[in-house]
Amino acid sequence: MSSTSCEEEAIKRQTSDASSFATNQRTTNKCGKESKEQKKVKKMNIFIEILFLIRDIFVAFVESWWRFFIPPNSKSVKGEIVLITGSANGIGRALAVEFAKLGSIVVLWDIDGKQNQITADMIKEVGGVAYTYYCDVSQRKQIYEVGARVKKDVGDVTILVNNAGVVIGSGFMNCPDDEVLNSFNVNVLSYFWTVKYFLPKMIENNHGHIVNMSSSLGLTGLNKLTDYCSTKFAVNGFHEVLTYELKHDKHNGVKTTLICPQCVDTDLFKGCRIRYPSLCPFMDVDYVVQKSIKAILTDQYIICLPRLVYFQAAIKSILPTDCWIEICTFLGTMTFMDSFIGNKKKCKC
Incomplete structure (x- = not known):
């Protein structure tokens, strides 16, 4: 080149x-x-x-x-299959009777067969239909097994009311390990297992309602109730995130309601006293149930009873911890559990 x-x-x-x-x-x-x-x-x-x-x-x-x-118009629950845990007494029993009056088919779960049958008899007296089952909700496998029987015998549950609860009633260091585990199994984990079992069909039909019984003690803690308050705080978190998931996934036909009563006149906190009862009186079960039913029928996300609980939760989140402790001491909530004589093993919320 x-x-x-x-x-x-x-x-x-x-x-x-x-x-x-x-x-x-x-x-x-x-x-x-x-x-x-x-x-x-x-x-x-x-x-x-x-x-x-x-x-x-x-x-x-x-x-x-x-x-x-x-308030919006109340929805009809006639013909709905309502399952209530802890239905043998207290709020659970009263809710069962009210749902029966509204035409719902009521499924009763409890470990106290005798008292649970009394609840069923009360429902029959008002012209309702009830099915009773022995179910220890602290046992996950038993929840699934009894749940399958309910599906076969009654049908798909459309309203689930997680109500069963227990309390130890002792200071933290005096809480036996096995009872702490039982508190979490009954008060929290049973909510997971019942929802996990019955929710899929609600999502499939885009129709259902999950009601979680909590407490004002899931918003503001109380001395000598480490186990109970911990479980109720957990219930509130569970309910909140479950609601977020249903909203995000557009399952708008599946509703949720969280019930947070303060002091209810049941055996759960029998014997407990507060310094100023007029500021925080023990509420009658029927009053709590009527308000709860109204919240459920209007698809209310959360109801706190009395309304003072909303204010208490807001104040607690704003004030320094030491200030809140001084208020609790003045109101006598620090000694609320000192006179506790409730049946910690069998009581239901």
Whole structure:
């Protein structure tokens, strides 16, 4: 190859390299401009989303206040299959009778067969239909086994009321390990297993209601109730996140209600006393049940009884811990459990 040909080839390569560099540079500049434009678009989209968020918050706030002053119409539960745990006495029994009056088919779960049958007889007296089952809700396998029997005998549960509960009633260091485990099995884990078993059919039909019985002690703790308060705080968290999941997955036909009563006149906290009963009186079971039924029928997310509980929870979250402890000491809640004589093994919420 001649020297002239080599020079021409070298010039061609240089020209080609320069052209490629220029092309790449233009592409880079173009990409850079597009990236900036995309950033502007993203910022604009975020701004628009914030505007919509403000609108949605305002609408939700107005709707909430509207529901507060003008409750929505109650839904019908006639023909619904309602399963209630801890139905042998207290709130569970009263809820069962009320659902029966409304035309629901009631399924009763408890470990006290004799008292559970009395609940069934009370339902029959008001013209209702009841099915009784022995079920120790502290046992996961038993929940699933009895749940399968209910499906076969009665049908698919459409309203689940997790109500069973126990309390030890001693200071933390005096709580036996096996009773602590039992408290969590009954008061918390049983909620997981019952919901896990009955929820799939509710989701499939986009129809159902899960009611979780908690307590004001799941919002504000109480001295010498380490086991009970811990389980009720857990129930509140379980209920909250379960609701988020149902909302996020668009299962709008499956409703949830959390019930948080403060002091109810049942055997659960028998013998307990507070310094100023007029500020926090023990509520009658029928009153709590009527309010709870109303909340369920109107698909209310949470109900605290009395309304003072909402205020207490808000104040506790704002005040320093030492300030809250001083208030509790003044009100006598620190010594609330000192006179406790309740039956810690068999009581139901």
